Amino acid sequence: MLQRKKLRAGLGQLLIPLIALGILILFNLIRDPGFFSIGVAVNNSGNRVLTGNPISIIDSASELAIISMGMTLVTAACGGQDISVGAVGAIAGSVFVKVLQGTGSISVGTVILSILACCLATILFKLFNGTLVAVFKIQPMIATLILYSCGRSIAYWINGDATPQLNSPIISSLGMTIPGIPVPTPIFAVLLVGLLLAVVFRFTNISLYTQSVGINQGAARLNGINPTIIKLLSFALLGVCVSVASVIGVCRLGQLNHKTLLVDIEMDAILAVAIGGNNLGGGKFKLSGSILGAYIIQMLTTTLYAMNVSPVNVKAYKAIVIIIIVIAGSPVVKEKLTSLWKKSRIGGSNAVIRKGVG
Amino acid sequence: MKKILVLTLALILALSAVTALADGIKVGIINLDPSESGYRQANVKNLTDTFTADNGYDATFVTAPTADKQLEAANGFITEGVQYILVSAAEATGWDEVLEAAQEAGVKVFLFDRMIDCDPSLYTAAVVSDMRQEGETAVAWLESLGLEEYNILHIQGQLGSAAQIGRSDPLTEKCEAEANWTIVREGTGGDSWDPNEARKIAEAAINAGEKFNIVYAENDGMADGVVQALDAAGITHGVDGDVIIMGFDCNKWALEKLLAGEWNYDGQCSPFQAAVIDEMIKTLEAGGEIEGLNEKNQIISDEKGFDAKTITQEDIDNYGL
Numbered sequence: 028m029l030q031r032k033k034l035r036a037g038l039g040q041l042l043i044p045l046i047a048l049g050i051l052i053l054f055n056l057i058r059d060p061g062f063f064s065i066g067v068a069v070n071n072s073g074n075r076v077l078t079g080n081p082i083s084i085i086d087s088a089s090e091l092a093i094i095s096m097g098m099t100l101v102t103a104a105c106g107g108q109d110i111s112v113g114a115v116g117a118i119a120g121s122v123f124v125k126v127l128q129g130t131g132s133i134s135v136g137t138v139i140l141s142i143l144a145c146c147l148a149t150i151l152f153k154l155f156n157g158t159l160v161a162v163f164k165i166q167p168m169i170a171t172l173i174l175y176s177c178g179r180s181i182a183y184w185i186n187g188d189a190t191p192q193l194n195s196p197i198i199s200s201l202g203m204t205i206p207g208i209p210v211p212t213p214i215f216a217v218l219l220v221g222l223l224l225a226v227v228f229r230f231t232n233i234s235l236y237t238q239s240v241g242i243n244q245g246a247a248r249l250n251g252i253n254p255t256i257i258k259l260l261s262f263a264l265l266g267v268c269v270s271v272a273s274v275i276g277v278c279r280l281g282q283l284n285h286k287t288l289l290v291d292i293e294m295d296a297i298l299a300v301a302i303g304g305n306n307l308g309g310g311k312f313k314l315s316g317s318i319l320g321a322y323i324i325q326m327l328t329t330t331l332y333a334m335n336v337s338p339v340n341v342k343a344y345k346a347i348v349i350i351i352i353v354i355a356g357s358p359v360v361k362e363k364l365t366s367l368w369k370k371s372r373i374g375g376s377n378a379v380i381r382k383g384v385g
Numbered sequence: 386m387k388k389i390l391v392l393t394l395a396l397i398l399a400l401s402a403v404t405a406l407a408d409g410i411k412v413g414i415i416n417l418d419p420s421e422s423g424y425r426q427a428n429v430k431n432l433t434d435t436f437t438a439d440n441g442y443d444a445t446f447v448t449a450p451t452a453d454k455q456l457e458a459a460n461g462f463i464t465e466g467v468q469y470i471l472v473s474a475a476e477a478t479g480w481d482e483v484l485e486a487a488q489e490a491g492v493k494v495f496l497f498d499r500m501i502d503c504d505p506s507l508y509t510a511a512v513v514s515d516m517r518q519e520g521e522t523a524v525a526w527l528e529s530l531g532l533e534e535y536n537i538l539h540i541q542g543q544l545g546s547a548a549q550i551g552r553s554d555p556l557t558e559k560c561e562a563e564a565n566w567t568i569v570r571e572g573t574g575g576d577s578w579d580p581n582e583a584r585k586i587a588e589a590a591i592n593a594g595e596k597f598n599i600v601y602a603e604n605d606g607m608a609d610g611v612v613q614a615l616d617a618a619g620i621t622h623g624v625d626g627d628v629i630i631m632g633f634d635c636n637k638w639a640l641e642k643l644l645a646g647e648w649n650y651d652g653q654c655s656p657f658q659a660a661v662i663d664e665m666i667k668t669l670e671a672g673g674e675i676e677g678l679n680e681k682n683q684i685i686s687d688e689k690g691f692d693a694k695t696i697t698q699e700d701i702d703n704y705g706l
Contacts, residue, residue: 059593071616078618083588087581183420190423190606192638203617211617280580280613282638284606286422290577332589338541338573 040304043356044319047302051326055080055333062333067209072199077209080329088325089213090272093220094292095299095317097261097268103241104254104261105160106309107167108297112269114178115152116289119273121182122148124191124283133195142274149273150266152178157262161255175293182285192282202278213275217318220271224264224314237261241309295324302352323352409443410670412436413462414471418450423636427706428473428498428656435659452476459483463490469666473498484508493669497658499547505682510665510675512658515685516551522690523631523652524555527599530629535566535599538590540583540611541573542603548654549573552603552633569597578603580610587614599629605639608632608648623647624693635691637705643693644701650693653704655686 055062065079094112101109123145130137152174159170174181196206204211228234239247240254247254269289276288301307302323303316327348331341354360414436419429429448436444445467447458452475462470463486470492474480477500484507487494496511527535539556542549560566572586583602590597591614600615600622602608608630615622622628624646631650632639642648661684665675677684691700 068619070619071621076617076619078592080589080592083585083592087585087588180418180420188426190636190638203613276581279584280606280609282609284580285420287574287577287579287581287606290579291575328585329589332572332586333593335570335593338571339544341573 040313041316041319043304043352043361044302044316044323047352047355048319048323048326051323051330055326055330058334070204072196072206074204074206075209076204076211080333082211084322084326084329086211086213087329088321089211089217090275090289091292091295091299091325092217092318092321093268093272093275094265094289095296095303095321096220096224096314097265098296099300099303099305099312099314099317100237100261101167101265102297102300102305102307103309103312104237104258105167106241106307107160108293108300108307109153109156109171109262109265110168110293110297111152111156111171111174111178112265112296113289113292114175114182115149115266116269116273116276116292117179117182117285118152118185119145119149119270120277120283120288121185121285123270123274123277124193125185127193128191133193133197135197138197138201142270145274146267146270149270150263153262153266153269154259157259160262161258179285182288186283186285190282190284193277194281198278198281202275202281213279216271216275220268221314221318233257233260238311242311295321298349299324302349302356304356324349409438409441410469410666411465411467412442412444412469412471412666413458413465413467414444414446415455415458415462416446416448416473417475418448421450422634423706424634424654424656428658431657431659432471435663440663450475452479456480456483459487463487463492466490467492469493469495471495471497471662472501474501477502481507495662495665497662498656500683505680508682509669510662510678511681511683512661512686513683514654514688516548516654517554518551518685519633519652519654519688519690520552520555522688523552523601523633523650524559526650526690526692527601527629527631528559532598533565535560535563536597537566537568537599537601538587538595538597538611539568539571540586540600540602540607541571542578542607543576544573548633549603552652556601569595574604574607574610578607580606580613583607583610584614587611588617591615591618591620598627599631601631603633605632605634605636605651608639609642612647623649635704635706637701640691640696640701640705643691643696644698646693648693650690652690653688655688656706658686661686 063081065077065081067075068078070076098108098112123141126144127133127137127141130140156171156174159165160167200206201212236252236257239252240257244254273289277283299320300317302320303313305312305316327345331344336344414432416429416432417425419426433446436442449455449458455475456479459470459472460483470487472494480501481503484494484503488507494508496508496513498513500511500513537560541553557568560568570586570590572583574580574582600608600611602611612622612630615628620628622630630648632648633652633654635651635653639648639651643651668675689704
């Protein structure tokens, strides 16, 4: 009984995004029955790879899915969003490339070393944001505005070159596909980060602590939770997510462009968190919702491209669909729908009773 | 106390004497932020390499990404008493007042790279790129291939920007005029000319089964994004491939792809205006007149388009950004 209730409560949050996803899938199936077909092709490096829209969508949404997981944690703990993820992502990419080029050669070892260095740098930058938010109690939007506006310049200073190139099979394996494995590597990165967070949540109380800090900081403190530490932790985890996403972004193209790497991803990440039914004011959260949100956004984009919508109109169509999803998931509409649902149920059971009496 | 005062005064006098002695041509250069792009980086470097003390200049450089900072810098230069101001404007409007003030103060203004919307009499000369000509050169090259069918995947830049309009219009006009020229797909990399967006557009087109034999991307980054999608789908490209790849800007890495035969064409957008302006200033200083300006006081940069079949390592070294 309890489990069923729990299941329903969980589904309640995911209901709207799932319906949105379902409608998008249905729409595409009607429009083009072949939209979801998956094929096998040999890519230009001679490897067998899966192709087709579903692969394309899941692959392209990888960076967004990873960052929206981190964004969910920050949102839950701090009741605000980090708008500097794109800019710090550019810094992360810059550090990755700088360290990699500094080591002289691209091998598995140096790539791992560079990823670790990039991870460390990103965590430090995110902790800077975290300190402003958790210690100095500055609103997250304002605190992260600093790096939002200067992050890409910092990325440029680190490298001093507008578009450094990385030509190596290891890099393209990370950004595209590993020889012998037909599934794009970024998809595994999403799984890895998701799994990592799931394990952390399973074996620690971080998830519970994060929610309690987000719901009522004072009450959490009285119960022995240190809100500052929890908030800093959420930013550090976001840092890990950002560095993974930015390494994917760099490896995809085999070059770093600090102007376009993860550009505008902060807005999409916040949107993914919201579409996933998470409260942007903090508190309870569901990572699966945000991941779902990320795939919905990407599927919407791919659908519009597949429909060959004129470039001038793409953003407008996207905005219309997103407004509908967000409104459908808003508390007011939800409440109305729930009460309608309950009324019809009560009406139904009354009818049964009356029937029984009659 | 008095001693210190006298000493300072003497020092100031000595210093001003020294500055008066080092009488290079005083130039104030206002540019955009070098981190903006490979183009800007090359542009800033070109100017700093040319306007040196050895070349007879006393130049001050300001790089600012916004119009208000640039205007502030221009006003500063005028009060400082420079002889020449060189500007690449962040915004095309709002410069009239400053330019008039410069004219009154006898400061000559040169525009480079970007035009300003004002009366041509307010500046001495403008050394700029003609984006439309870049588009026309590219389309003419494409036509010279003499293909039977032109099925084009067109990736546009930031919609409404001078570069996008100039590079798009000749292509769309050609496609409207010729029966065998078709734009099968049109997309945009958005305000940041995002290669990733270009990749997604190409993926969607490939997945929808569209057949195209030409990729016309309005900068190198977006061309590279499309190439990633082609590579993943196993579609060959370049000199011996099925799809012709065209880019713009002539980044060094892009020209190297041309040399390797992976791409076919790259159109130049020259960031090298310093030599032309240097020559004009020297002419003015020698009491001469500047020649070769059009009715808008412009000099249009001479720009090339590179073909993968004829490009050499020397071209990459000379023209790569």
